[in-house]
Amino acid sequence: MIINYKKELELAAKNMIMVHEPDLLIKMIARTIVQKVGIKHAGILLHNEEQDSYILNVSRGAKGIKIPAGFARIDSDNALIRIFKENKNNPFLEDNSFIYPKIKKIMDNYRYPPELKELLNQAMYQMETFDSIACIPSYFRDDLLGLLLLGAKTDNQDFEQEELDFFTALASDVSMAIRNAQLFKKLEEELQKKRRLFINTTVALAAAVDAKDHYTHGHINRVTAICLEIAKKMNQKNKKTFDEKFMDDLHIASLLHDIGKIGIPEYILNKEGPLNEDEREKINEHPVIGVTILQPINELNEAIMGVKHHHERYDGLGYPSGLKGENIPLIAAIISVADTYDAMTSNRPYRKAMTKETALAEIEKQIGKQFHPLIAAVFVELFKEGKI
């Protein structure tokens, strides 16, 4: 078989660096080796730092001679590992690789110190259990990152020098690429963790403020859930296409839409009876108080607009700015529908909750008046699908 190993290597390296999913990367590499060189199976023993052992991450090849992934794991004091840790650059390793038939031949002809001979025997036994005939190490600085384990060639011929060169170069690239992918994965996981932490903390603090407003217990979470459903539905219908940033902003804005209530005296929030004009005015300040609280957080600019304008009306008769129609930020318009629905279906000290159906009828009546027509229509659809 004629292969341009240099080209293959370049290609493999190119692909490897851009794959940041370690598992996928290892699968790709094993597949490349099996297909390009014609090998029965190939596996990679990868160092697991926490357990200080080497785990067989994948093994590919023709049916029946594929070692199941996760099946094998050897400790770092296993003979096969010690060969590479303690005997790096020992002449019995060819180009640092451990080639079963060659070692076997050497063992018959030469005399090694008994300990080394014992170690070699154990390592060869280990290779037999993997059905492997070549083992190529991959180092990062002095750490043994992993071992490439190769089965016999499909034509059962010996490996040629050029093939071994290819494997050595590949193993070296592989170790780097895997390290790189692992670092990448770790960073991405940290990012996800921080995201969750941010959301969870916001949820907890918003819920605490929410709890002050005794009559609307659970309000924040219900409104947030409805807002996200509306946006998802609008995305599906492709009436609007919201990016991740929009969804994040909507999430935060709906969690924090009532955060300004922290600035409203408790006696107004908890008053058992309808509010007088002064009290009403005071409570209507909560969107603007919310803005004051969140203003210092530059990254939340869009979410803050949602907080500020969630009591505007499509016909321009809302507060605090009297914005009209499409001038109302979409995030605010979405919160408005969800917020009003939840308020109508919750008990108030001075009135009982409406039924869901009455509240829905009220929303439908207010399409184009209080509410953005598109958003309210999507809300009605969701309701009829039983999703609200």
Place this chain on the structure above:
Amino acid sequence: MIINYKKELELAAKNMIMVHEPDLLIKMIARTIVQKVGIKHAGILLHNEEQDSYILNVSRGAKGIKIPAGFARIDSDNALIRIFKENKNNPFLEDNSFIYPKIKKIMDNYRYPPELKELLNQAMYQMETFDSIACIPSYFRDDLLGLLLLGAKTDNQDFEQEELDFFTALASDVSMAIRNAQLFKKLEEELQKKRRLFINTTVALAAAVDAKDHYTHGHINRVTAICLEIAKKMNQKNKKTFDEKFMDDLHIASLLHDIGKIGIPEYILNKEGPLNEDEREKINEHPVIGVTILQPINELNEAIMGVKHHHERYDGLGYPSGLKGENIPLIAAIISVADTYDAMTSNRPYRKAMTKETALAEIEKQIGKQFHPLIAAVFVELFKEGKI
């Protein structure tokens, strides 16, 4: 000069993948080329997507013939760029590279269509301004990521084929490595952004709760600043070694230590006069209310312990658990000193603020009684250094 290009390439690729700082990476690559091949100077024109132009990121070499970084920038419709975008695989490019002397020779001997001739002339002129004689493209899929610009060899000989092969392979690795580094940097920036967002949001919400407690305006920020100073000082003196996680937890815990006050009735928080026993009992619930609020956030376990126990005393007479001595979580013990100092130096409805010096004397008197001796001693030191 004899160089094992294969080995150099392997080495370069190894280093490159692990360098995740694009600027540093480019410097390393240019240095490698200049030193290994003996070239007067080398630069990299890197595509800037936002501006859709190519910027000379670095150029290294002997003194006097180094093009200052950032000095040169060419648009994507520059002839040199168009050569590679429009004439990929055109035979006048050798292995896709643009070699000035070879093009010059071809230009004299062959007839090209006038437009192409014009383009080649312009590209050659551009190379003259860079004092370059070889230009090697680096693609990622079909995007032209950048161009390697090489000056003449120090011995003024022509490039050999092996050298050009080396550059081509290197340019290909370079493009991948740079892409990789850029992705890495982007991820890291996102992570920093999320960190800031989390802290800033926590600050804003904690400050809003703080504002309810009219008499302690700014309390949260002052306490947090003192806590971080104490931990920094303890770290410097190496009495304790706090890792990043500890510092983050301390930061969050000090911001949120009074978050439970959101559950205390306003009339108690704002009472103009000393509290009676019932009211005192109620207000002493705030650490536990804080725990209830933050409990759902698993990642904040350690910080939550700081919130819960910031009113414990070293002698075991504090609340809510009556923990004693070293059983009090360190985060809580740090907050305790900072919190008490700030409370003493703030006005209360029923008493005026102490002077700083009186408050310090009080802290000193309570060493080993109310306060952890080590932490209180560090506080006193910071005070005497004028840092509090």
